[in-house]
Amino acid sequence: MKLIKDKEFEGERPLYGSHDIRIENVTVHAGESALKECSNVEACGCRFEGKYPFWHVDGFRISNCHFTEGARAALWYSKGLEMNDCTVEAPKMFRDMDGLKITGVTLPNAAETLWHCRNIELKDVKADNADYIMMHCENVRIDNLVLNGNYSFQYTKNVEIHNSVLNTKDAFWETDNVTVYDSVIKGEYLGWHSRNLRLVNCHISGTQPLCYAENLIMENCTMGEDADLAFEYSSVHATIKGNVTSVKNPLTGRIAATGYGEIILDEYKKAPGDCEIVTV
Structure with missing residues (x-):
């Protein structure tokens, strides 16, 4: 696995089509689609400021990362995500995805997040301003979710929720x-x-x-x-x-x-x- 560490990127598709990479302490500035059409990606301690950084990604692990508000619609059309201990300020996260395991994540601006996703596990997640979260999702298991936002879980199927507010x-x-x-x-x-x-x-x-x-x-x-x-x-x-x-x-x-x-x-x-x- 190729290591990319202590770097900064900006503009359009700087890491497009990358496979088997680990990025550490990387900042992705304004731009679009930084890691589009990638597979087997690890991101640790990174900061994402540009739009659409992870689209059409197959297999990725994201930990201790920060998605700013500018990184809107950051994770779409992808599968096999593990996300741990991240702060996600960007709205409209997680669309048309399959296989999400999200633990210890804070989403202060979770409007229109998690739409049309399947096979989801959430644990120790806090979501604020979360209007229309989790629409049209299937096969969902949740433990310890604190949710503040209206019109949630509409049109969902096969959902199990524990110990939540x-x-x-x-x-x-x-x-x-x-x-x-x-x-x-x-x-x-x-x-x-x-x-x-x-x-x-x-x-x-x-x-x-x-x-x-x-x-x-x-x-x-x-x-x-x-x-x-x-x-x-x-x-x-x-x-x-x-x-x-x-x-x-x-x-x-x-x-x-x-x-x-x-x-x-x-x-x-x-x-x-x-x-x-x-x-x-």
């Missing part, structure tokens, strides 16, 4: 097969139009959660006082510790909670309209 409205819309364990989810309109959403030992807050959901399962969860008008037109099986502020027109299934502030079953109830609502 998600401050996000309109999360998990139109999703398939998502399970969240031991997490806090704060935000309005959670999980609308989802299919097979399962929440285990989670705390839910925000108005009108979990409506229009198909085969929603909640196990040993709690709900905040602002989580009102829940479960409208959903098929649901839920066990909830504590009170639910209000339940509105669930479609079918069973809801068991300590108590209810209000149960609304009005003229807009839809068939079958046979959801069992019990106090335990």
Whole structure:
């Protein structure tokens, strides 16, 4: 593997088409596509300032690197990424990628990040300003994510999340097969139009959660006082510790909670309209 160390590059495609290289303490200044069409690349202690540095890359490991805001859309159309202990200020990271393992990464400007990606592992990640993160992704496993941003995880499939804090409205819309364990989810309109959403030992807050959901399962969860008008037109099986502020027109299934502030079953109830609502 060729070593490139203590260098600076700029302009268009300075390392285009490189294979089997390791770059250390390298700065890539303004320009485009520094490492396009490369394979088997290691980057350690580097700084990326120009646009699109890693496109169409097959197999790369990035550690202790800094992507400035100017390095927008830095990693697209690539596969086989391991990223550790990096700071990513650039928005629109990770598009149309397969095989990502991201650990100990901070993304302070994570808008439109992780779109159309597959086979993703995230651990110990913090993402701020993360509107529309993780759209149309598949086969995702997450542990200890702190997320601040709206419209997250829309249209995702086969997602498993553990030990996370998600401050996000309109999360998990139109999703398939998502399970969240031991997490806090704060935000309005959670999980609308989802299919097979399962929440285990989670705390839910925000108005009108979990409506229009198909085969929603909640196990040993709690709900905040602002989580009102829940479960409208959903098929649901839920066990909830504590009170639910209000339940509105669930479609079918069973809801068991300590108590209810209000149960609304009005003229807009839809068939079958046979959801069992019990106090335990």
